[in-house]
Amino acid sequence: MRREKVPMPHTLRVGPAEITFQDRGGARPFLLLHGGGGVATMTGFADLLAERTSSRVLLPTHPGFGGTPKAVELTDVRALAETYVAMLDQLDLVDVTVLGNSFGGWLAAEIALLGSPRVSGAVIVNGIGVVVPNHPLTDVSRLSRAELLAHSYHDPSKAPVPPAGATGPSPDIRALIGYTGPAMEDPTLPDRLNGLDLPVHVVWGESDHVADLEYGKAFAAAIPASTFTALPRSGRLPQLETPEELLSTLLDVGVR
Secondary structure, rough: OOOOOOOEEEEEEEEOEEEEEEOOOOOOEEEEEEEOOHHHHHHHHHHHHHHHHOOOEEEEEEOOOOOOOOOOOOHHHHHHHHHHHHHHHHHOOOEEEEEOOHHHHHHHHHHHHHHOEEEEEEEEEEEOOOOOOOOOOOOHHHHHHHHHHHOOOHHHHOOOOOOOOOOOHHHHHHHHHHHHHHOEOOHHHHHOOOOOOOOOOEEEEOOOOOOOOHHHHHHHOOOOOOEEEEEEOOOOOHHHOHHHHHHHHHHHOOOO
């Protein structure tokens, strides 16, 4: 993938929250939502999406991630979802497709559930948040780095190299738990998703051993208007491991 220069970040005050985001100019808008690995896990795919589709791609850093401030009012996933909908209102955007990976997938689902007329569809990529009997999320806190990579990637050699001197849990993981709680799930989410009539595309890397393929199928089955695509040779971060395949999948189902 040809990497573009990362756009200069913008900062927007949305109610009590401060949102830092990258804005790749274009036509129809996409809101990209990263997971616990931070905004860097979405930057390359944001470049690709903007370049290939001439879309406007907004890529925020969730408050509390990457050293950004977090308002005390942002106590859970729904509160953050409401903040992003307010951000779309403030920017006066319409026909927005929301695409999220991992925690960002859960967040995309919560945004869809808010029913904003500014949001026309959602893409959930290896999301979390639902409770699936007999297919629990793997407790990654107990895994070594090598074990975590084996659980997360089809090919662990494609994982980004951590910063020099990094030890212990990522500060972004602590920020993540601040929104999701330690279990990283909401037992009410499947029932709430059952009432969602927005077009939703659920995409799952088949080699995800944190939230396995059956977990992904159950996530999609909870959403009446969803479609489901499994990606071979990809783990839980397809936008990093197989970005071309992820983009092709989106274009195949008409996400442009």
